[in-house]
Amino acid sequence: MSALQIKLNKLKDELNYHNYRYYVLDDPEISDSEYDKLLRELQDIEAQHPELITADSPTQRVGAVPLAEFKTVKHEMPMLSLANAFSDEEFSEFNQRIVDILSKAKKYNNKDIQYAAEPKLDGLAVSLLYENGILVQGATRGDGTTGEDVTQNIRTIETIPLKLLGSDFPARLEVRGEVVMDKKGFDELNRIQRENNGKLFANPRNAAAGSLRQLDSRITAKRPLSFFCYGMGIISDDVSLPDTHSALMEVLKSWGLRINPESQIVAGVKGAQAYYQRLFDKRESLEYEIDGIVYKVDSLEYQKILGFVARAPRWAIARKFPAHEEMTKVLGIDIQVGRTGALTPVARLEPVFVGGVTVSNATLHNQDEIERLDIRVGDTVVIRRAGDVIPQVVNVVLSKRQGKPRKFKMPTHCPVCGSLVVRNENEVVSYCSGGLFCEAQRKQAIIHFASRKAMNIDGLGDKLIELLVDKGLIKTSADLYTLTHEQLASLERMGDKSATKLLKALQASKETTLARFIFALGIHDVGETTAKTLADHFQSLEKLEEASFDELLSIRDIGPVVANNVITFFKQKHNREVIDALLKTGIHWPKVNSQVSQAQPLSGKTFVITGTLSDMSRDEAKQALQALGAKVTGSVSKNTDYVVAGEKPGSKVDKARQLGVEVLTEEQFKAFL
Numbered sequence: 001m002s003a004l005q006i007k008l009n010k011l012k013d014e015l016n017y018h019n020y021r022y023y024v025l026d027d028p029e030i031s032d033s034e035y036d037k038l039l040r041e042l043q044d045i046e047a048q049h050p051e052l053i054t055a056d057s058p059t060q061r062v063g064a065v066p067l068a069e070f071k072t073v074k075h076e077m078p079m080l081s082l083a084n085a086f087s088d089e090e091f092s093e094f095n096q097r098i099v100d101i102l103s104k105a106k107k108y109n110n111k112d113i114q115y116a117a118e119p120k121l122d123g124l125a126v127s128l129l130y131e132n133g134i135l136v137q138g139a140t141r142g143d144g145t146t147g148e149d150v151t152q153n154i155r156t157i158e159t160i161p162l163k164l165l166g167s168d169f170p171a172r173l174e175v176r177g178e179v180v181m182d183k184k185g186f187d188e189l190n191r192i193q194r195e196n197n198g199k200l201f202a203n204p205r206n207a208a209a210g211s212l213r214q215l216d217s218r219i220t221a222k223r224p225l226s227f228f229c230y231g232m233g234i235i236s237d238d239v240s241l242p243d244t245h246s247a248l249m250e251v252l253k254s255w256g257l258r259i260n261p262e263s264q265i266v267a268g269v270k271g272a273q274a275y276y277q278r279l280f281d282k283r284e285s286l287e288y289e290i291d292g293i294v295y296k297v298d299s300l301e302y303q304k305i306l307g308f309v310a311r312a313p314r315w316a317i318a319r320k321f322p323a324h325e326e327m328t329k330v331l332g333i334d335i336q337v338g339r340t341g342a343l344t345p346v347a348r349l350e351p352v353f354v355g356g357v358t359v360s361n362a363t364l365h366n367q368d369e370i371e372r373l374d375i376r377v378g379d380t381v382v383i384r385r386a387g388d389v390i391p392q393v394v395n396v397v398l399s400k401r402q403g404k405p406r407k408f409k410m411p412t413h414c415p416v417c418g419s420l421v422v423r424n425e426n427e428v429v430s431y432c433s434g435g436l437f438c439e440a441q442r443k444q445a446i447i448h449f450a451s452r453k454a455m456n457i458d459g460l461g462d463k464l465i466e467l468l469v470d471k472g473l474i475k476t477s478a479d480l481y482t483l484t485h486e487q488l489a490s491l492e493r494m495g496d497k498s499a500t501k502l503l504k505a506l507q508a509s510k511e512t513t514l515a516r517f518i519f520a521l522g523i524h525d526v527g528e529t530t531a532k533t534l535a536d537h538f539q540s541l542e543k544l545e546e547a548s549f550d551e552l553l554s555i556r557d558i559g560p561v562v563a564n565n566v567i568t569f570f571k572q573k574h575n576r577e578v579i580d581a582l583l584k585t586g587i588h589w590p591k592v593n594s595q596v597s598q599a600q601p602l603s604g605k606t607f608v609i610t611g612t613l614s615d616m617s618r619d620e621a622k623q624a625l626q627a628l629g630a631k632v633t634g635s636v637s638k639n640t641d642y643v644v645a646g647e648k649p650g651s652k653v654d655k656a657r658q659l660g661v662e663v664l665t666e667e668q669f670k671a672f673l
């Protein structure tokens with residue numbers, strides 16, 4: 001062997017060893033960057049001497065050429081399934097059967113049966129074949145007799161060693177275990193799929209299966225798969241092995257295969273039950289999904305006596321957890337209107353027990369989601385509730401669809417108030433345009449109306465508004481002005497004094513500005529700044545109410561979404577009625593004279609205020625600027641004329657400098673004013 005080859009082998013052994021420390025023992029000796037350095041060293045040598053590359057090299061996990069199809073693999077020893085137990089009683093019966101058979105065979109020692117208890121991993125079973133310590137084949141379980149040759153993909157899973165550690169392994173060794181995708185990786189994968197308009201996976205098991213069945217192993221390599229082994233298949237008889245399942249697992253571990261760290265020996269029914277409870281409590285906090293516990297008689301001698309029935313061993317059982325997924329029927333699709341007017345379709349379901357609770361509703365989020373799932377009334381769907389996550393419709397069971405149910409369509413009018421439903425381009429949410437009137441939005445609309453930057457009604461807090469609505473004393477913001485002293489004083493925690501004070505504040509709020517009033521209406525996407533822009537441009541409410549789409553679009557900073565929202569809002573008869581009622585209460589604002597406003601010294605100038613000012617609040621600075629005709633916005637753009645920077649100004653100043661916008665210190669600003 002050449003010196004270079006010796007060096008290469010040493011490097012590979014080192015990398016394999018550190019892989020084992022990291023994945024199998026979960027106890028790395030070196031840092032990730034040190035590992036990467038070793039790997040790069042190996043890559044460099046191999047790049048210069050491609051003739052020295054071997055299949056078991058840690059650099060050779062990802063194949064370059066996609067397959068045309070998978071070859072089939074016949075399992076030399078069939079891959080069996082497990083019998084299930086769904087209750088403690090069923091487990092007791094299983095235990096009793098074992099005791100009876102062992103007694104009959106005169107092998108029972110009157111002690112508790114020792115079980116190897118392991119999590120039942122919710123992934124897919126695979127078989128790995130090692131010849132002389134080298135991974136030569138990886139296959140799926142398939143139907144138990146024949147599976148698919150997914151060696152290329154198996155090789156990309158870092159928790160699967162390409163070469164076994166040590167030298168005391170059998171010449172031929174088949175390892176069996178489960179390939180899983182961890183929950184975090186699954187969420188992340190679906191996020192990426194969603195971003196790229198790709199297919200979403202229903203659950204981590206499906207994602208693992210889909211990933212392992214990729215013809216292009218470069219795709220598999222990007223998927224967060226891992227592996228735990230739980231047994232052996234065929235083994236050549238050139239080495240002697242221990243006589244319990246648990247000791248066998250430890251031997252596999254010493255060869256570099258990862259076993260599940262939750263595995264434990266338990267004694268009899270009591271021990272099994274305690275383990276079940278412990279893992280059940282831990283279930284949600286595990287990084288991967290488990291759907292139960294597998295108990296295996298630990299003694300291999302016992303296993304041999306017990307043998308098999310049908311396609312499952314008599315010495316093992318799967319004690320299932322309550323399922324995270326169940327099927328049920330969609331009875332209807334209702335529309336819920338939220339406090340902000342957003343319309344959410346909700347599936348009404350035939351009640352089903354899943355993930356520990358009875359589920360009879362599941363949100364369908366929006367029209368896009370309904371189209372993605374192609375869910376229709378009458379369909380059978382899979383509902384999933386894992387952890388504390390809200391129940392989710394995973395998919396429709398199309399094979400159970402009866403007849404030709406109609407596709408779901410978002411209503412054109414709000415089911416609560418009848419106003420037009422708006423969905424703007426490039427937005428997924430549909431919302432009700434009857435903000436001032438709609439019962440669903442009542443509380444939120446009035447809270448917004450009374451808020452400081454809107455009508456600024458002192459002493460009218462959120463709680464009080466909710467109480468007034470709940471008592472039926474107000475339905476719209478206009479009703480606020482009809483409240484009597486008697487009504488207010490009789491409310492809980494409201495005395496004579498606070499009632500008088502509130503009535504005074506209501507009276508005072510009637511003297512306002514057009515900008516504040518427009519903002520107070522709560523038109524979608526019309527914030528404080530946009531309201532000011534609209535007030536400045538139209539100078540009167542009537543003109544704004546009658547504005548055309550094109551006129552709105554022609555205003556600087558008004559885009560099609562705001563234009564559409566404004567138009568639709570004023571088109572709703574009920575909104576107009578509330579506005580009329582508001583004006584009848586005597587709400588008024590100074591007439592803005594266009595000549596005067598044109599003549600203002602800062603009209604046409606745009607300011608951004610950032611950081612903390614020492615002599616005034618940002619709001620005061622803003623009002624001072626606006627009084628001089630300036631516009632004040634929240635973000636710096638090429639349209640900004642000045643940035644006023646107080647203490648700790650942050651990134652806005654950097655942006656201003658980049659764009660060449662003039663930055664004023666507080667001192668300069670005061671002088672400027």
Ligand code: IVH
Binds near residue numbers: 122230231318
């Ligand atoms: S032992 C003959 N142990 O469950 C026994 N199986 O229902 C063979 N599984 O196809 C399986 N975790 O995919 C065993 N710790 C575990 C397991 C496990 C998950 C799966 C495996 C198998 C299925 C049987």
